Amino acid sequence: MRGKTMGEHGNARSVTAMAMLALALAGCGRADRPAAPQQTRPNLSVPSNRETAQCLADLRELHVSFQVLPDRETGPGCGLSGTVKLVDIGVPVANLTAVRCGAARAFIGWTRNAVAPAAYQMLGSELARIDSMGSYACRNVVGSARNATRRSGHAIANAVDVGGFVLKDGRRITVLNDWNSPDPQVRQFLQTIRASACKRFGTVLSPDYNAAHRNHLHLEDDRANFCR
Numbered sequence: 001m002r003g004k005t006m007g008e009h010g011n012a013r014s015v016t017a018m019a020m021l022a023l024a025l026a027g028c029g030r031a032d033r034p035a036a037p038q039q040t041r042p043n044l045s046v047p048s049n050r051e052t053a054q055c056l057a058d059l060r061e062l063h064v065s066f067q068v069l070p071d072r073e074t075g076p077g078c079g080l081s082g083t084v085k086l087v088d089i090g091v092p093v094a095n096l097t098a099v100r101c102g103a104a105r106a107f108i109g110w111t112r113n114a115v116a117p118a119a120y121q122m123l124g125s126e127l128a129r130i131d132s133m134g135s136y137a138c139r140n141v142v143g144s145a146r147n148a149t150r151r152s153g154h155a156i157a158n159a160v161d162v163g164g165f166v167l168k169d170g171r172r173i174t175v176l177n178d179w180n181s182p183d184p185q186v187r188q189f190l191q192t193i194r195a196s197a198c199k200r201f202g203t204v205l206s207p208d209y210n211a212a213h214r215n216h217l218h219l220e221d222d223r224a225n226f227c228r
C-alpha cells in the first residue's frame with residue numbers, strides 16, 4: 001500500500017497542533033487571575049469595599065489604564081458599585097462603558113490570555129480590536145420567559161456582551177455570521193474562546209443557549225458556573 005506523502009504528514013501534524021492549542025486555550029483557568037478575598041460577599045449585587053480595593057490593586061498590577069467611576073443608583077435594581085471604565089488594556093475594545101471591577105479583571109485576562117493568542121495561532125493574524133455590544137444597561141433579562149422579571153447582570157454593569165473580533169489582516173469575525181462558519185478554523189476559534197471564557201466568568205451565554213444570544217457572547221462575573 002502506498003505510504004503517506006509529505007503533504008499528508010504535514011496536514012496530520014497541523015491538525016494535531018491545532019487540537020493541542022484548542023485544548024490548551026480552553027483549559028485556561030484562573031491561574032493568572034488573583035485569588036478572591038477570604039471574606040465572602042454577603043450580597044453579590046454589591047461588592048464590599050475590601051473586595052473592590054483588592055480588585056483595583058489587581059488592575060494596577062496588570063498595567064492597564066482605567067478610570068474609577070463613582071457609585072450611584074440609577075433605578076430599581078440598577079446602579080454602579082465598584083465599577084471602572086477601561087481606557088487601554090492593550091487591545092482596543094469598542095462600545096465598552098462602565099463595568100464592575102471583577103468583570104473587568106476577568107475580561108482583561110480573557111482578552112490577553114485566550115482571545116489574542118487564539119487569533120494569532122489559530123487564524124494567523126494578530127488581534128486588532130474587540131467589538132463589544134456594551135456592558136451597563138438598566139434592564140431585565142431578555143430571551144427567557146422564566147426570568148423575564150429578573151434584572152440582568154448588565155443592570156449592575158457586571159456583564160459584557162461581545163459581538164465580534166477584528167484582526168490586523170482586515171478580517172472581522174462575528175458571532176452572528178461565523179458561529180457556524182464553513183471555515184473549521186474560524187468555528188474552532190470561537191468555540192475555544194468561549195470555553196476559555198467559561199473558566200473565567202460565572203455565566204457565559206452564546207448562540208447555543210437561545211436566539212437572544214445569536215449575535216454575541218454574554219460574559220458575566222456572577223459565580224453561577226453556567227456555560228452554554
